[in-house]
Amino acid sequence: MTGKIRKATRHVNQNEGLIFEKSSPGKAAWKLPPLDVPEVDAGNLLGASERKDLGHMPEVSEIEIIRHFTRLSTWNYAIDLGMYPLGSCTMKYNPRVNEVVARLEGIANGHPYQPERASQGALRIMKTLSECLIEITGMDAITLQPAAGAHGELTGLLMVRAHHESRNSPRKKILIPDSAHGTNPATAAMVGYAVENLKSNSRGMVEVSALEAQMNEDVAALMLTNPNTLGVFEQEIHKIADILHAKGGLLYMDGANMNALVGKVRPGDFGVDLMHLNLHKTFSTPHGGGGPGSGPVAIRKFLEPFLPRPVLTTKSDGTLGFDYDRAQSVGRVRSFYGNFGMFVRALAYIMANGPDGLRQTTEDAVLNANYIRKGLEGTYDLPYSTPSMHEVIFSDRVQAKRGVKTMDVAKRLIDYGFHPYTTAFPLIVPGALMIEPTESESKEEMDLFIEAMKSIAEEAENDLQTVLSAPHSTRVSRLDETAAARKPVLRWKPEGS
Amino acid sequence: MRYLPKSPADREAILKVIGARSIDDLFAPIPEEYRLKRDLKVPRQMAESEIVEWFRERSRENGDGLCSFLGAGAYLHYRPVIIDALISRGEFLTAYTPYQAEISQGTLQAIFEFQTMICELLEELERMVTPKTACVLIQSPNFFGTIEDVAAIAEIAHRKNVLLVVSIAEAVSLGIVEPPRQADIVAMEAQSFGVPPSFGGPFCGIIATREQFVRQMPGRLAGQTVDREGRRGFVLTLATREQHIRREKATSNICTNQALVALMVNIFMTTYGKVGLRELAKQNLAKAAYAAQQFGKHVKVLFPGSPRFNEFVIATSEDPYAINGRMLGNKIVGGLPLKKFYPEFGNASLWCCTELTTRTAIDTAVGFVAESERSIRSAKEESVEEVAG
Numbered sequence: 001m002t003g004k005i006r007k008a009t010r011h012v013n014q015n016e017g018l019i020f021e022k023s024s025p026g027k028a029a030w031k032l033p034p035l036d037v038p039e040v041d042a043g044n045l046l047g048a049s050e051r052k053d054l055g056h057m058p059e060v061s062e063i064e065i066i067r068h069f070t071r072l073s074t075w076n077y078a079i080d081l082g083m084y085p086l087g088s089c090t091m092k093y094n095p096r097v098n099e100v101v102a103r104l105e106g107i108a109n110g111h112p113y114q115p116e117r118a119s120q121g122a123l124r125i126m127k128t129l130s131e132c133l134i135e136i137t138g139m140d141a142i143t144l145q146p147a148a149g150a151h152g153e154l155t156g157l158l159m160v161r162a163h164h165e166s167r168n169s170p171r172k173k174i175l176i177p178d179s180a181h182g183t184n185p186a187t188a189a190m191v192g193y194a195v196e197n198l199k200s201n202s203r204g205m206v207e208v209s210a211l212e213a214q215m216n217e218d219v220a221a222l223m224l225t226n227p228n229t230l231g232v233f234e235q236e237i238h239k240i241a242d243i244l245h246a247k248g249g250l251l252y253m254d255g256a257n258m259n260a261l262v263g264k265v266r267p268g269d270f271g272v273d274l275m276h277l278n279l280h281k282t283f284s285t286p287h288g289g290g291g292p293g294s295g296p297v298a299i300r301k302f303l304e305p306f307l308p309r310p311v312l313t314t315k316s317d318g319t320l321g322f323d324y325d326r327a328q329s330v331g332r333v334r335s336f337y338g339n340f341g342m343f344v345r346a347l348a349y350i351m352a353n354g355p356d357g358l359r360q361t362t363e364d365a366v367l368n369a370n371y372i373r374k375g376l377e378g379t380y381d382l383p384y385s386t387p388s389m390h391e392v393i394f395s396d397r398v399q400a401k402r403g404v405k406t407m408d409v410a411k412r413l414i415d416y417g418f419h420p421y422t423t424a425f426p427l428i429v430p431g432a433l434m435i436e437p438t439e440s441e442s443k444e445e446m447d448l449f450i451e452a453m454k455s456i457a458e459e460a461e462n463d464l465q466t467v468l469s470a471p472h473s474t475r476v477s478r479l480d481e482t483a484a485a486r487k488p489v490l491r492w493k494p495e496g497s
Numbered sequence: 498m499r500y501l502p503k504s505p506a507d508r509e510a511i512l513k514v515i516g517a518r519s520i521d522d523l524f525a526p527i528p529e530e531y532r533l534k535r536d537l538k539v540p541r542q543m544a545e546s547e548i549v550e551w552f553r554e555r556s557r558e559n560g561d562g563l564c565s566f567l568g569a570g571a572y573l574h575y576r577p578v579i580i581d582a583l584i585s586r587g588e589f590l591t592a593y594t595p596y597q598a599e600i601s602q603g604t605l606q607a608i609f610e611f612q613t614m615i616c617e618l619l620e621e622l623e624r625m626v627t628p629k630t631a632c633v634l635i636q637s638p639n640f641f642g643t644i645e646d647v648a649a650i651a652e653i654a655h656r657k658n659v660l661l662v663v664s665i666a667e668a669v670s671l672g673i674v675e676p677p678r679q680a681d682i683v684a685m686e687a688q689s690f691g692v693p694p695s696f697g698g699p700f701c702g703i704i705a706t707r708e709q710f711v712r713q714m715p716g717r718l719a720g721q722t723v724d725r726e727g728r729r730g731f732v733l734t735l736a737t738r739e740q741h742i743r744r745e746k747a748t749s750n751i752c753t754n755q756a757l758v759a760l761m762v763n764i765f766m767t768t769y770g771k772v773g774l775r776e777l778a779k780q781n782l783a784k785a786a787y788a789a790q791q792f793g794k795h796v797k798v799l800f801p802g803s804p805r806f807n808e809f810v811i812a813t814s815e816d817p818y819a820i821n822g823r824m825l826g827n828k829i830v831g832g833l834p835l836k837k838f839y840p841e842f843g844n845a846s847l848w849c850c851t852e853l854t855t856r857t858a859i860d861t862a863v864g865f866v867a868e869s870e871r872s873i874r875s876a877k878e879e880s881v882e883e884v885a886g
Contacts, residue, residue, distance in 0.1 A: 019610050019767055030577070030773035035780055036856040037787035042673050042779060045786060046804045049644045051675045055617040057771035065767050066579060072603035073588035076595075080587030093500050094591050097545050101552035102695075103581070106561030112697030113567050113837075114560050114830050115821065121559030122696040125552075132539045147699070148753040150740070186740035186750040195745040233526040263537050264524055270531045280753055288584075288757025289604040290594035290717060292699035335570060335686075336697025348552065354542025357498035363520045364501055364508075370523055371511045387526045411599070420597055425741065442502035443511060469725075474599040476730040481598075484722035484734040488711065491613040492721075 004455050007082065007448045008417025010473055016071040020492050023058040029065055056494055075475055076289070077419045083445050085372075087391045087422035087434025088181065088229060090259045090281035095352060098284065098345035107344055112336040116321045122340065123320035126312055129347040130296075133277060136358070137255070138268025139298035145308045145338040149256055152276025152295030153187035153223070155308060158330040159274060159299065160221045160250050161191060162306040166328065169248065171220035177206055179230055179426045184223045184254060193220060200428060204230040204384040208239050215243050225254040226267070229426040229434070230384055231369065231391035233260070241271025250274065258282040259438065260366060260390035263359035274299040283346035294342035308333045364439035365390045368446060372437055375450035379457045383429050390438075396431035404460040404467050406431045411478065412459065412470035416452035498542070559696075564858045565830040568808045568849025569640070570666050570686065571694040574777075575853055580691045580764045584757055594717070594752065598732045604756065605731035608719035611763040615685075618671045618766075618774075619705050620678045632660035637677065638670055641847065642785075642808025643800050651679030668762075669851075670806040672769075672778025682706045691765030692758055701758040712738060715749035717756070777852060781807040784850035788859045792848070795867040799845060808849045810835065810842075813866060814873045817846040824865050831862060 042050050060068075077084070084091035102108065110122050130142045146152040157174070164171050174188035177198045185195045196214060201207040206224070222244055227233045234240065241251050253267050253275035259282045261267070267275050279285045279294035287293075299307070309329040310322035322337075353361060366389050373382070373392040380394035396406040410420030410433075422434035437446060459467045471477065503511075508520075517523055524532065543551070565573060584590060588603060595601030595608075633654040637645035647663060654661040663677035668689040677683060688700040706714055712735060720734030740747035769777055785807040789798050792811050799810040811832070813820060821831035832848035839845075850859065 016606075018606070018613075020613065023770075028770065028773060029579075029768045030770070030777075032773075032776055032780060032852065035783055037783050037859070040779070040783045040786050042782060045782060046644070046674060048648075049646075049675050049804050051671070051673050051775075054672070054771045054774055055620065057614060057617055057774060058767055059770045059772060060767065062579060062768070065764065066583070068767075069583040069589075069607070069764065070586065072606055073583075073586040075600075075602040075606075076588040076592045076604055077597070077600035078588045079591035084591075084593065086593055089593055091591075091593060095500060097548055099585065099590075101549060103693075104552055104556035104561075106556030106559035107552065108693040108695055109561075109573060110559045110696040111565055111567045111573065111694050111830070112571050113569055113833050114563070114565065115825060118560040118563060118825065118830065119696070121555035121557065121561075124558065125555055128540075135538050147755075148751070150750045150752060154750075182739070182741035182744050182747070183750055183752065185745035186743070186747040189745040189747075190750060235526055235528065238528065238531075261527075263533065265527050265531050265533055269533075270528075278753075286590045286757065287593045287753070289589055289592045289601075289607075289760065290756035291754040292756075292758055293753035294699075334698070335700070338697070339699040340696040341693075341699050344552065348548050351540050351543045351548050351551070352500065352545070353498060355536035355539055357500075357542050358537060358539070360498050360501060363523075364503060366523045367508060367511055367515075367520065370515050370517070374515050387523070389523075389526070410597070414597065414600055419593075419600065439501055443507045445502075471599050475602055476599055476724040476728055477726060479598050479724050479730045479732045480722045481732050481734065484720040484732050485736070488718070488734055489721040490609075490711070490718055490734075491616050492609070 005416050007452070008415070008473065013074050013475065014071040016068060018492050019058050019060060019068055020056060022060050022064055022068070025059055027059045027061050029060060029062040079440070082417060083437060083441050083449055084419040085421045085435045085437050085449070086419065087393070087436040088256060088425070089422065090436060090438055091287065092284055092438040093440040094284055094286040095349060097352065098348045101348050102341050102344045117319065120320060123312065125347055126337065126343055127320055129343050130312065132347065132350050133296055133298060136262055136266070137275060137277070137298040138266025139275070140301040141304045141307065142296050142298045143308050144294070144296045144343055145334040146276065146295040146297060147334055147339055148280070148291065148293030149276060149278045149295045150183040150187060151333065152297050153183055153254065154190060155330070155333045156252055156274050156276055156297045157187055157191040157193070157221070159303050159306040160252065162328065162330050163250070163303055164220055172218045173220060175211070175214060175219055175222040177224065177228065178428050179204070179228045180223060180225055181229065181254060181256060188223065203386045204228065204232045205234050205236065205386070206240055208236050208243070211240060211243055215247050215249065217247055219247065219249045221250040221252045223252045223254060225257060227257045227260045227389040230393050231388045232384065232386045233389055237270045245271070256281060257390060260362065262362045263355065264362050268300065274303055279342050279346040284349040285342045285345040292339050292342060294339040294346070306330050361439045368437040368439060368441055371446055372435055372450060376453055379454050380433060391434060391436035393426070393429055394433040394435070395429050396433065399457060399460045400431055402460050402464060404464070406433050408467050408470065409433065409456050412456045412467045413452060414471040415473045416455070418449055418452060560830065563828050563830050566832045566848045566850065566854070566862060567830055568667070569833045569847055571697060572667055572669070572689045572849065572851060573694055573853055574669060574689050574851050576691050576693065577765065577768045579768065580761050583764055584760050589757065589760060594756070595733060598730065602730060605719045607760055607763055608717065608756070609721060609731050611759050612719060614763065614766045615703055615705055619676045619683050632662050634662045634664065636664040636666060638667055638674070638806045638808065641800060641810050642805045643803035644674055644805060647677040648679055667806060669778050669781055672774035673782060674806055682710065687762040690762040692761050699755055699758050701755045701762050711735065713748055716751055717754055780852040781850065784852065784854050785809060787856070788848065788850045791859060791863045792866060795863065795870050807851055808847060810845050810847050812843070812845045813869060815844065815869045817844055820865055820869045824862060827861065829858060829862055
């Protein structure tokens, strides 16, 4: 069975319990310096507010902590181990120099309220990054405050709402294509808008005539992902923009798929009014097991009065500072100035690339997706034949006839040494396999991936059970998610409690 | 470009397989008139050494080497070195949200332990209340550093049948200050636990609640379960709240949150543990008490009757911006002038001392304030003499 698995080999990994199971009184991993001021009596100072006991917080030594987390780490798959083709997530290489510069003393320990004249370094980083992102998107201004993509959408729609309200034309609806990320409708609802679905056509694009029919003065904006979640560029984007603008609506672009465009085309040039970027996708800041992210929102000039406060400005003496005096601002969307540590990393990435590197990166990302498409076409069903940009979407139609679903193929892929692609999304493709290799994969790695996917398709024909019961090489087999949700166990409790 | 793993020959070979003449063929779906035909105006491609040097310069322009009395929601505590050693492991750093549980058990178990430790620190939230729409929201220690009487406020809130939400900005306080166990929901910032201030983010926001509200709670939750062989394992759970399933009806709209920062917090809590967290909090308490006492010899320390943790407010006669300006010359960043947010507070400023604040720094800062008071007093006396003369 393992003969054809070339990328991965089983090896011993360490068992490890919960940290609480290792704790015992008297062990310690900390040491404080002697106190250089008089000792205090906490009871005297705090009275009834004094805490006397910290419950079951662990007591362990340093070596145990190192082994604990190192062992845990070895149970994870990661980009550093191999291809991580999660569609829509842009799992690209996370450069290590980014981590080094983010930890420089004045950058890591900079306090958000230290005087502006002692903050010029941080402000310069924000300013330079802002300029780069404005140039890359072709927009006029930007806020770096939002903490990640969905938060960027929220910030963007708050500005959309403020814009319409300022013109005494509050609107009720947001149009969203059926291929959109789930965050788009959720965001629109959270801002208080009704969501109206827009159907895609047979080529996987917005049906312009449908948009024309649905567009009216009640529509605040269209939230469009471009390339969309089918990996397809909306070729009639200029018509889409015109239809919206003719009736006073705005074009919001979900920039999650910007890795297909950087250096090749700018959303500001094709009619987008505002958009968010995901620095943790396109600009290489690490995903960290689910964050931190950063979701700047770039806008056209007419939306500038509504930017979240404070806004970075250049003062008359040439120094940088923050402007809090913004009467029409949507207010703060994040404490302080956003996830500054991610700005540092994204800027380091842009500097390492330069204009030529950014363009080559985009070209390689699109080249890779098309290579995988070519390699798997014929083996897996390709529901849309429209050209692919940075990701390709197959379906499990052929394999499902044998009872093998996209999730089964995904789980089996783990045995072959790969992280699965995104399963069952976008929703308009039943049984979708959404594959985004990014530019970070070599030809050799992709060849192994294609070989693995073909081998699994073969197994679906000849060795069904092996696929259906996969993964076989992991520490745990498929986990009971139903039980986990029915009676949630969300924390450890000591025995007998 | 050094991050890209393909040679020109690889690219040619791939184009040939695809059946494209050139890379431009692949971008043909983008209407011609929009395609960018020039270089982006961004900095030129730089060597690693140049990048490091550029950021070193920015670091030097950013208060590198200053001693700070700032708190107000971002705190400078010592970060044990094992935090960065462990979170730098690629398996933590370069993994995504643990959707595929079988190859994400490390991240999932760490989240489960994190959830446990936060619940331990906040203590069991067991009292049942009827959920109502309205709530009372308080912060403790509050923005002025004083500790609220959560129990008394809770009693009032619950008598009126409204929920009590307590926010905690300084997590280290939990080592020695009673947790708000009467709260229905706790919103907490855990930056103090091993996360660098990093000019304001990324930090680690936490929401903790009674079990009855868990299905309304946003964000990622790790739950314990078993695999097909009955072995313990962890999965992301209660996904039906989430946007990719519920779309516009979602009560959680998050893909990327703060997982790696939560891991820093996790390692910090594990390192200090049951005893260390208390001792650490005690040092903070002692430093702030000493500083408040020393400042109190020269200026008024506000809210004298209320207990405080590691922050306190002083009222100087002179504009605190002016005093801070002089202190900065001695590489000290003074407390936060409150007029920035509360104009009615006049010359009051908010000072923070942590275990990293030395007695020498405190004494030096007190010296500046004492000097300011002396010169204002003598200026006043001179003008009185002038009037008298």
